Amino acid sequence: MILGFGGQVWLYFARLDLPAVLTRLAGLGYGVASAYYMGQELRVERLGGEGEVAQKGFEDGVVKIYFNEERTALGVASASPALLRQGLAEAYRALAESGAPQPQLVEAYLSFSANIAFRGRSVTALGLELAEEGAFFVGGREGLEVRISVAPIHGDRRLVTVYLGGRWDAVVPIINNAQQAIQEVLSALA
Numbered sequence: 001m002i003l004g005f006g007g008q009v010w011l012y013f014a015r016l017d018l019p020a021v022l023t024r025l026a027g028l029g030y031g032v033a034s035a036y037y038m039g040q041e042l043r044v045e046r047l048g049g050e051g052e053v054a055q056k057g058f059e060d061g062v063v064k065i066y067f068n069e070e071r072t073a074l075g076v077a078s079a080s081p082a083l084l085r086q087g088l089a090e091a092y093r094a095l096a097e098s099g100a101p102q103p104q105l106v107e108a109y110l111s112f113s114a115n116i117a118f119r120g121r122s123v124t125a126l127g128l129e130l131a132e133e134g135a136f137f138v139g140g141r142e143g144l145e146v147r148i149s150v151a152p153i154h155g156d157r158r159l160v161t162v163y164l165g166g167r168w169d170a171v172v173p174i175i176n177n178a179q180q181a182i183q184e185v186l187s188a189l190a
Helices: 018-027 081-097 168-176 178-189
Strands: 002-012 034-038 041-045 054-058 061-068 073-078 105-115 122-125 128-131 135-141 144-154 157-166
Touching (some): 002 168, 002 178, 018 034, 018 054, 054 081, 061 081, 073 081, 081 178, 105 178, 157 178, 168 178
Antiparallel strands (some): 002 073, 002 105, 034 041, 061 073, 122 128, 135 144
């Protein structure tokens, strides 16, 4: 059982017409920031709070959308796996309707805490037996890179962060089944 969740997905582009994307998001019920071009320069008057460019509230949480000008990246964030999936689907719809190209890179960060009796190896040093409490796992296949970190919080409670990076068609199916992916990670760590 997970005790908390936070998810972010970043979509990287060579170019992106943010005002057109925000117009489409407004049509999907998002409150959006003001974004416009002054000559060749993009101006963005962000919403309050954490600097998001769009936000939509739901009965069980909020989806926030961010924009990083320096990296031409659109980010979708939520504290719910289901809302992260819905926010990503709506962002993708807005991107497609505004004529945006397929993202060059997709990065997702899924973080959650859970009670896991995870124990690594132990060593003896400085006259003490020291136990490994955290771990870092890496792997991947063509189009997908995966990194999982496990850090101790207190007792058996661990913070698990899953990084997914790669192509849209490799990363998004995992995000769309985030609950299943989380359960699979928990089973592997138990």
